[in-house]
Amino acid sequence: MRLEKTYRASDLKQILARLRAMIDATDGQHQTRRFDAFGIEAIQVDYDQLTQIWTVHEHREVRQFQFDDIDLVAIEIFDVLHDLKLIF
Numbered sequence: 001m002r003l004e005k006t007y008r009a010s011d012l013k014q015i016l017a018r019l020r021a022m023i024d025a026t027d028g029q030h031q032t033r034r035f036d037a038f039g040i041e042a043i044q045v046d047y048d049q050l051t052q053i054w055t056v057h058e059h060r061e062v063r064q065f066q067f068d069d070i071d072l073v074a075i076e077i078f079d080v081l082h083d084l085k086l087i088f
Contacts, residue, residue, distance in 0.1 A: 011078060011081070011082075012074060012078050015035070015074045015077050015078055015081075016070070016074050018033055018035075019033075019045070019047075019054075019070050019073055019074055019077075020070070021033075022045070022047040023047065023049070023070070025049075029048060029049045029050050030046060030047070030048055030049070031046070031047045031049065032044060032045070032046050032047075033045050035077050035080075035081060036081075037081050037084045037085050037088070038084075038085075038088055040084065041059060042058070042059055042060060042080050042081055042084050043056060043057065043058055043059065043076075043077055043080050043081070044056075044057040044059070045057075045073060045077065052068060053066055053067070053068055054066065054067040054068070054069075054070070054072075054073045056073060056076050056077070058076075058080055060080070060083075060084065
């Protein structure tokens with residue numbers, strides 16, 4: 001049980017690191033990252049540095065959300081990837 005919690009915490013840290021890199025990027029106002037599991041793209045995340053709005057495109061459910069908080073984006077990504085991993 002303890003290993004599972006460590007594994008999940010590590011996943012969340014990696015997600016947050018990628019999201020923070022989008023904030024820190026200097027190569028354009030709009031940043032895009034894709035998140036996948038087992039080579040299957042599950043989510044695309046867009047970040048507008050000017051408005052500080054995150055847009056999450058979830059492919060499996062074909063839906064889109066907007067957030068203004070990096071933690072909420074990370075949780076959404078984590079949940080979708082976790083659900084996808086449960087399927088496989």
